[in-house]
Amino acid sequence: MNTVADAIAEVERNREAMAERARVDADNIAGAYRRLFATPDGEVVFNDLRRRFVDVPIARPAYGAEYAFFREGRRTVVAFVYQMKEGVSLDASSSSGSSGPVQGGTDGLFGGGED
Numbered sequence: 383m384n385t386v387a388d389a390i391a392e393v394e395r396n397r398e399a400m401a402e403r404a405r406v407d408a409d410n411i412a413g414a415y416r417r418l419f420a421t422p423d424g425e426v427v428f429n430d431l432r433r434r435f436v437d438v439p440i441a442r443p444a445y446g447a448e449y450a451f452f453r454e455g456r457r458t459v460v461a462f463v464y465q466m467k468e469g470v471s472l473d474a475s476s477s478s479g480s481s482g483p484v485q486g487g488t489d490g491l492f493g494g495g496e497d
Contacts, residue, residue: 411466415463415467416467431463435453435457436460
């Protein structure tokens, strides 16, 4: 007969197994980004993304704030791809004090210190 202690131990084993699977999945995904963007075609695609979505003004005087938020969202996606291809940790503990989903490790993308 199972006791409460046995049930708790089983839950803990399942939680640890799920956490390990998540770590392996994250490592596999990060490796896929690095391999993809390390190829010549990957560099061409990344440079095109940067040209279209990073190397452009975020806000324009004739447009409202929604336009700037939209453009910043696109820029954030490219910053995420950059971090993944460079192998930069996406853990919030590696943040340089910035807020938002992409933290630290983007100096090479934005020309240094602008993130």
